[in-house]
Each structure stands twice: as C-alpha cells, then as structure tokens.
Amino acid sequence: MAEKDSENTTNPPLLEFPCDFPIKVMGETQDIFSETIISLIQTMLPEFNASNIEMRASSGGKYISLTCTVTVTSQVQLDNVYRLLTSHPLVKYTL
Template sequence: RNSDTLEQDVVTIVRNHAPDLPDDAVRTRASGKGNYLAITVTLTATSRQQLDNLYRELNALEAVVMTL
C-alpha cells in the first residue's frame, strides 16, 4: 500500500543488502487511484542468500503487499 515513507523504506532496505545500488535502479509507479505504489528495483544479486534476506526484510514491511 502507498505510504509517505514506503519508497524510502524500500530503498534503505535494498541498500543494506546492495550498497552500490545506483539511484537510477529504482523506479516507482502509483496505481490509478493512488492506493498502491509499485516499486521496481533492478540489481544484480551476488548470492541466493542475499536475495532471500532481501525478500525477507522487504516482506516484513507492513506496507508491502507483494514482492516478486
């Protein structure tokens, strides 16, 4: 769900796991009514464990509905 801090929260978590993430690796798009915010992060993972930890931490955010 969209919130005032969702994008920053997601970027902070991703940067904890991928510190060299460039600014242009993050794209956002609000839903038609603005209730949801799609956040796309493009990165090259270094291990399966890195991805698992990243997904686990992102899914712990209350505002996150789904991760792919």
Template sequence: MSEETLLVFPCQFPIKAMGKADVELDLLVLDIIRRHTDSVTKDSVSTRPSKNGTYLSVTVTITATSKPQLDAIYQDLSGHPHILMVL
C-alpha cells in the same frame, strides 16, 4: 536444502515491492535493499502508482551476487508491515 538456481551470478535482477502510497514506500524499499547490496543507483529505481493512487509499486534493479542474498532481501521486504507484496 539445495541452493540450485537457474540464475548465473552476478546478474541484474529486478525486485518489485508494493504497498500503500501513504508512506514513503520508495525510501523504505531502498533502505531495506541497501542493507544487502551497494549496487543501487538512482537509475535502478522506478515507481508506479496504482490507477487510483492508493498503492505504489517500487521496482529496484540490483546486481545480485547470490541466491542467499536474494532470499535475504525478499525475507526482509516481506516481513515489513508497510510492504504488502514482493515479486
């Protein structure tokens, strides 16, 4: 399998996760991402509720160091039952 990518590492990379607003989704997403990187700061996290407040999107911008790192983050986020979508 090829590890080709158009990204040049290290680079700033935003990761967005969405889920129900009834859980502390921002803390959950941060916990998962921090397993893979220590480049997360308060300034690198933003949240946005849906129009009716049912859902929440959490965007975390990290300093990505490799494609396997990004793949592992996406896999962990996608595999969590409270996270409905990852972009």
C-alpha cells in the same frame, strides 16, 4: 527400462550470478514508502543505486509499486533481500 538415478540428476541453476534482478515491491501510497524500500535494500546491498527504481501508482492512486533492479551475487543474497522486504509492515507484496 533403466530407472533414473535422481541423486545424479542435477537441474541447472535458474540464474547465473552475479546478475541484475528486478524485484517488484508493492504497498500503500505513502510519502515514506520509496525512501524506506531504498533504505532496506541498501542495508543488504550498500552499492544499490536508487536510480535503478521504476515507480508506478495504481489507477486509483491507493497503491504504489517500485521495481528495484538489484545486483546480487548469489541465490542466498537474493533470498535475504526478499525476506527483508516482505517482513516490513509497509510492504504488501513482493514479486
């Protein structure tokens, strides 16, 4: 039986770029949360349109989640947006 040559096996990319990609950002409910997230995303993606955000409060109202649909041109760009968001003190989780 022939062994697989792992060097010649490539997995297809999970995403094709450019693409629209939804990022969910969660944090405690604060007046500045959504403005801060929009600002952060726009530092990396100046063309980001804030109307591409869906906002939802938790059942108790303590937390808020924003689903921000961003247009990215590469996996590196997407990873950089995630890094920027997760490093901010207002952000609890990103998905």
